[in-house]
Structure formats: structure tokens, C-alpha cells
Amino acid sequence: MDQLRLLDGRLKLRHLVLVDVLTSHGSVIGAAAALHITQPVATRTLRDLEAILGVSLYDRGPRGVTPTLIGETFTRHARAVLAQLAQAGRHVTELxxxxxxxxxxxxxxxxxxxxxxxxxxxxxxxxxxxxxxxxxxxxxxxxxxxxxxxxxxxxxxxxxxxxxxxxxxxxxTEPVAVFARAAHPLLRRPAVTFADLQAQPWVIPGAETGLRREVEHLFARHGMPLPENRIEMTSLPVVRQLLGEADLVGLLPEPLGHRDPDLCALPIVLSVKNxxxxxxxxxxxxxxxxxxxxxxxxxxxxxxxxxxxxxxxxxxxxxx
The missing domain is CATH 3.40.190.10 (Periplasmic binding protein-like II)
Known part of the structure; x- marks a missing residue:
């Protein structure tokens, strides 16, 4: 592809905006709705862009569109250009x-x-x-x-x-520990194994959180699946509150857990850092x-x- 095609005046900002939104939504209908334009306008804009580039950016299917390898690459460049322009406008204002x-x-x-x-x-x-x-x-x-x-x-x-x-x-970096309320039966034991923990009802971070990966890796390192008896919660302060309400166990960053006088860290060493x-x-x-x-x-x-x-x-x- 002749690189000068992108600089001959035919490429417009609306092309870059469409690619950004279309890749995110995966359908022309969704992209058109997000941009407040009609579907024919979105389709024509995409067709014009692919004509300028001389390549196909998306695979069309009955359930929408999927970016090709070239489409994924061009989307990254389009987003970078749009981000730089947005930053430029904000810099002018803030300066x-x-x-x-x-x-x-x-x-x-x-x-x-x-x-x-x-x-x-x-x-x-x-x-x-x-x-x-x-x-x-x-x-x-x-x-x-x-x-x-x-x-x-x-x-x-x-x-x-x-x-x-x-x-x-x-x-x-802060250490992470397994916490439970002070009256939890496990706290009466001099030592706790991970097998003891696996059998307990857990409160674990939701799939959307970064700490969830650590929980999954922790159980995988011990050759165990995630406990079936569990509550998933995205808010760590709410996790802390739930631990204080019932005989549950859960991972918390130590500073957060220790600030609650009703919680205690169980006597087990974890190689988990937050x-x-x-x-x-x-x-x-x-x-x-x-x-x-x-x-x-x-x-x-x-x-x-x-x-x-x-x-x-x-x-x-x-x-x-």
C-alpha cells in the first residue's frame, strides 16, 4: 500500500472515529447508534476507508463484524491518533x-x-x-x-x-493475608493448612478485579479449584464487612484487614503480594x-x- 494515500487529503477524522467505535462494538448497527448516525452512513464511511487503504479491515458475518489482523493494527493506530488529538486540545486548555x-x-x-x-x-x-x-x-x-x-x-x-x-x-507493595472474624473456629487452631481453607466458605474478589488473578493462582499452585462455596464481591471494603458477619474466609491486603478490629489474619503464610x-x-x-x-x-x-x-x-x- 502506498503510504502517501493516508496523506492525500481523503482520510478524515470520521474514518478513525468509526474504526475505534466499530472495533469496540463489533457491529455496524451498534457503531452507528453510538455515533448517532444512520447505518447506511456508517457502512458508506467504512467502505470509503477501505477503498483509501486498499484492504479489507473487517470480516463480515451474520452476527456482526470482526477486525482482521490489518483491522486490529489500524484500530490501534487510529486510537493513538485520536488520543493524541484529544490530549493536544486539553493541553492547550490546561496550559x-x-x-x-x-x-x-x-x-x-x-x-x-x-x-x-x-x-x-x-x-x-x-x-x-x-x-x-x-x-x-x-x-x-x-x-x-x-x-x-x-x-x-x-x-x-x-x-x-x-x-x-x-x-x-x-x-x-503490600502483603496479602487470609482473614476471618475473630470468633472463626480456624483461629483456635495453632496452625492452618491450605486444605483446611479450601473446605471453608470463601469471599473472593470478583472476576473484574486485579486481585482475583492472585486468588486463582493461589488455588492453582495448591492443585485445587476455586471453592464451590463462595461469594464473589468486587468491593474490598464490602468483602471486609462480609468477613465480619459470618464464618467466612477471604483474601485482603493486610493494611485493609488489620484496620478492622473484628478481623484477624489466619496463621498461614502466603506468597501473595498486592x-x-x-x-x-x-x-x-x-x-x-x-x-x-x-x-x-x-x-x-x-x-x-x-x-x-x-x-x-x-x-x-x-x-x-
Missing amino acids: ADPHRGTVVVGTDPGGANELLLRAIARLKVERPHLTVVVRENAPEALSVELGAGRVDVIVGRRGPTVIESETQAPLY TITVSTAAGRTVSPGTEALIATLRELAAERCHRPGELSRTTSSRAC
């Missing part, structure tokens, strides 16, 4: 008045951890006219949102796999507001690590 603007933060359900909430609160004191929007979604969906420029930064547990299109930096990271789109300049939020997150993470007694509270189990 004119650095204390205004909007920062969109993505986090997985249950991942709006204490550090993020404290950072937003501190940032709003310094920049009261800066709007902060928090969006919860599954980690994979957040990566798509970040690549498309609909999210500026992701804060939360991202897992061990580093995505090439993202720049990821750790903020802090690493909170901050992720931005690789190669993309972040806005002044996003820079300010990231700087605040790092400041609070540093304060947390150097706070007297913090390490001892987060690395040892409270005696019950």
Missing part, C-alpha cells in the same frame, strides 16, 4: 490555566484504594478547579480505554504482565493535571513507606 482541566483515572473495581482517594483529596485542595473523574472497569478494558485516550492514567493492581503500549511504574502501580500510555505526553495527580500519588506512597510503624503493621499478623 492556559494549569489549575483547570480534567483528569480521568481508571481503576479496577475494588482498586480505588486508600492511596488514590487520599491523592485525589490532596490534589483537590491544591487545584480546586481541576475535575477528577474515576472510572472503574476490568483491567483489560482499562488498557483499551487508556490506549484510546479515554483514560489518562490507571491506578491499581495491573498484574505481572507488562503491556508494551503502557508505561507502568510501581507505587508500593502491588499498586500507576500506568500511562507509552510515548504519549500526559496533561499537567495528570502529572500533578501522579506526583501526588508518589508523594503519598513515599510517605506511606517511611511512616513510623507502617512496615511492622503491614508485614505481621495481629494476634487474636
Whole structure:
């Protein structure tokens, strides 16, 4: 394909927008509805784009469209261009008045951890006219949102796999323990095995959360399936509340679990860590507001690590 075709004036922003939405929705009807245009207009726009490129971007089927390998690649480029243009417009606005603007933060359900909430609160004191929007979604969906420029930064547990299109930096790591209410029968035992835990009713993080992967890996390492008797919950504070209501067990970051006087960590050692990271789109300049939020997150993470007694509270189990 002649690369100059993309620069001869025929390629329009509407083509890039359609590709972004069409790949997300998987159907021309859904894309047209999302863009508030008619289906014939969406079909004609796609046909024009494929004529410009000289290739087919989607496989058509009775249930919708699926991007070809070329379509997936072009979608990534289209989203990058749209994100850069959106960022450019916001930069102009924020450079004119650095204390205004909007920062969109993505986090997985249950991942709006204490550090993020404290950072937003501190940032709003310094920049009261800066709007902060928090969006919860599954980690994979957040990566798509970040690549498309609909999210500026992701804060939360991202897992061990580093995505090439993202720049990821750790903020802090906290241990994870199995918690139960103080009256739970297992707490009367001097030692607890993982087989003992597998037979218990569990509260586990929902599939949309980053910590869910750790739960699945934990059971897999012991050659066991997830317990059949379980409650799945995306909100970690709600998990903590459920553990205090009945004889359930569940994984929680130690600082969160130890803040509840009615919960105790069970006497079992786990090789599970909850690493909170901050992720931005690789190669993309972040806005002044996003820079300010990231700087605040790092400041609070540093304060947390150097706070007297913090390490001892987060690395040892409270005696019950």
C-alpha cells in the first residue's frame, strides 16, 4: 500500500472515529447508534476507508463484524491518533490555566484504594478547579480505554504482565493475608493448612478485579479449584464487612484487614503480594493535571513507606 494515500487529503477524522467505535462494538448497527448516525452512513464511511487503504479491515458475518489482523493494527493506530488529538486540545486548555482541566483515572473495581482517594483529596485542595473523574472497569478494558485516550492514567493492581503500549511504574507493595472474624473456629487452631481453607466458605474478589488473578493462582499452585462455596464481591471494603458477619474466609491486603478490629489474619503464610502501580500510555505526553495527580500519588506512597510503624503493621499478623 502506498503510504502517501493516508496523506492525500481523503482520510478524515470520521474514518478513525468509526474504526475505534466499530472495533469496540463489533457491529455496524451498534457503531452507528453510538455515533448517532444512520447505518447506511456508517457502512458508506467504512467502505470509503477501505477503498483509501486498499484492504479489507473487517470480516463480515451474520452476527456482526470482526477486525482482521490489518483491522486490529489500524484500530490501534487510529486510537493513538485520536488520543493524541484529544490530549493536544486539553493541553492547550490546561496550559492556559494549569489549575483547570480534567483528569480521568481508571481503576479496577475494588482498586480505588486508600492511596488514590487520599491523592485525589490532596490534589483537590491544591487545584480546586481541576475535575477528577474515576472510572472503574476490568483491567483489560482499562488498557483499551487508556490506549484510546479515554483514560489518562490507571491506578491499581495491573498484574505481572507488562503491556508494551503502557508505561507502568510501581507505587508500593503490600502483603496479602487470609482473614476471618475473630470468633472463626480456624483461629483456635495453632496452625492452618491450605486444605483446611479450601473446605471453608470463601469471599473472593470478583472476576473484574486485579486481585482475583492472585486468588486463582493461589488455588492453582495448591492443585485445587476455586471453592464451590463462595461469594464473589468486587468491593474490598464490602468483602471486609462480609468477613465480619459470618464464618467466612477471604483474601485482603493486610493494611485493609488489620484496620478492622473484628478481623484477624489466619496463621498461614502466603506468597501473595498486592502491588499498586500507576500506568500511562507509552510515548504519549500526559496533561499537567495528570502529572500533578501522579506526583501526588508518589508523594503519598513515599510517605506511606517511611511512616513510623507502617512496615511492622503491614508485614505481621495481629494476634487474636
